[in-house]
Amino acid sequence: MSKILFKKQLSKDVFLMRLHAPLIAEERAAGQFIILQINDDYGERIPLTIADADNKEGSITIIFQVVGKSTLQLSEKNVGDEIPALVGPLGRPTHIEKFGTVVCVGGGIGVAPLHPIAEALKHAGNNVITIIGARNKELIILEDEMKNIADEFIVCTDDGSYGRKSLVTEPLKEICERSPKPDMVIAIGPPIMMKFCSETTRPYGVFTQVSLNTIMVDGTGMCGGCRVNVGKDVKFVCVDGPEFDGHKVDFDNMMARLNSYKELERESHSCYLEQEIKNKEALQ
């Protein structure tokens, strides 16, 4: 059981919540995540990154985007409501040290998990360049927070409604062409964005770390549902990750696996719509 202490809507579909979880707040480190359930009999287990933690309040912060049923239900909860099941911190913490110049690239909701990592890197004495991007202005989150940490800050939107009109890979490429090259890139966002960031940096030989959001069930290495191909190995994202070398990740397989249940979900969704229409017709 975990009480919602604070809730704020960041953009149309993105919410921030602080949850009471003193043990997790104490143990967690940047890069780790939790799994929660809205209902502990029939609810799905949804993994969400720990965006921040407050040891004094005994709370953790999550930032999530509404993409399906469970995240929608979560967004409908309010301050004072209880989350029946919350487990964590899971996954390996990000390895933080002084690398030199690090480019932190965040796409969409990926800015949320990126923020604590960028912050920790800054603390460790790195020169932090931040690129954040989204489809449009509406969807940009945590701009001020990211700007405050960054030594250099770039924001772009696909449609040009805010900042530079480009994908995040454009400025990333320009930075890789600088001399000296950056020492490392961290890219977090939708799989397709992480794939193209990795492709962008590959020719320059800049190490690129990505954070994978595969489908998960237990989050403890028991089910194998989160497995990905990394180079020649099969890795479990929940225990071996979530961070991996983007140049080695088989993104195409990962994306196919993420869509395992998509048809099913769409099907059940359209069944539901059909039923609604029938009901309405019956009424008329």
Added chain:
Amino acid sequence: MSHMTPEQLSENAKQLIVDYLSKIDELKTKDRMKIPAQEMPAQDPEIRSHNLDEVALGYTMEQARIEAMRCLQCVKKNCVDDCPVKIDIPRFIDHIAHGKIDEAVGVIKEASLLPAICGRVCPQETQCQSNCTVGKALKDVDKSIAIGRLERFVADWERATGKIAIPDIKPETGKKVAVVGSGPAGLVVAADCRREGHHVTIFEAFHKLGGVLRYGIPEFRLPNDIIDKEIETLTAMGVEFKTNFVVGRTRKLTDLIDKDGYNAVFVGTGAGLPMFMGIEGENLVGVFAANEYLTRANLMRAFEKGKADTPIYPSKKVAVLGGGNVAMDAARMAKRLGAEKVYVVYRRTEVEMPARREEVLHAKEEGIEFLFLQNAKRVIGNEKGRVKEMECVRYELGEPDASGRRRPVLIPNSEFTLEVDTVIVAIGNGSNPLISQTTPQMNVNKWGNIIVDETQKTSVDRIFAGGDIVLGAATVILAMGEGRRAAASINKMLAEEIEKQKL
């Protein structure tokens, strides 16, 4: 097995028992040998392959008493020798024959804490029933006394009559015991340590208790209310439960002692690391570890479509790789979830299959097809990265290997393809490394199993371990046995400390 309806079986038993009861104490060995072995009543295969209700329905009182009268009350008790926890089998069976079921309960509980579970899932044909004198004499292990069914009968009777007694708890000692994992090993440690008056907390990673009993073994073999009842008893005894707590992550193992003041810790975290074949195409969409498939269906309730939020893959043609209990459960679950064709692909032959015999028979009755002496070579996907076929190869039996089983030998150029949309890998579980990775001072062997001494103590002070995390994937009864031994060691250690404090 021809399917006799439960009503027929019950009726037959009712007629027979009148005669036997009149001469119960005069039955000679040869009379007993003539008593017909009692078949287990079961749901009709056609019906049960569409529901999650328990397949085996349990003996009636008359059936149980007749079956019990078949026991010869041997002087040399082969059955007891082969029971991992040494239940006094002839004694409890004799009580059943005489209709004194509560006394039978007492006898079993001297040695085993979870009879309703063990009666259902123990591999009796390789344990107590393997050398039963009656089975030997009739040259058919299936004709041995049905000890497991009788054990289950006794436990179910106790549950049904609401007579489950809460064990006496000694006065509080003020000592605290942490149990990590709520599988059978952990549940037994909790009960045994709590009885001595220690405060016991069970830490469980999942949101529900029971370990593999809950997330792995399906309800059609082990209904959830049986696990719930055991948990209820522990709760009534004052055991504390902390779910959603991953030891090693939420708290380091040693912090339970150093920061949280526990005086002893038991690690019973099981063998939760699925093994894969390492073949091409194993990460295609539609390939699952049995653990994932079963967890979705059981723990996450995906079987209850429409109610559960967790989806399960819509399979029509399924290949399950492996020949153990896990493979049987996955295959039968896939059938129940609507698959039209389910194959079990196994490299050896039926006799070598490690699964419980009853489950294999039930699976066959339910229409599962067994492909023996065959194995997967690669999984082939369509343009969307989804499984469309599996390439297999054939084997023949060669020379016996070290274990005495004839080794399967690959037949060259025997490749063929099987049209499937789902592949479920059920070839075993390794030990989950989460605890050992976060507790570097703990000694593990090269397979990652925790190394313990004969008292179940690990290389770390005050930390004990048992069950699958020590044995590798094993059985419920062995996990229980290890739990009992660990609890005895913990109780001894704590008693000595209490003595010292008094001085």
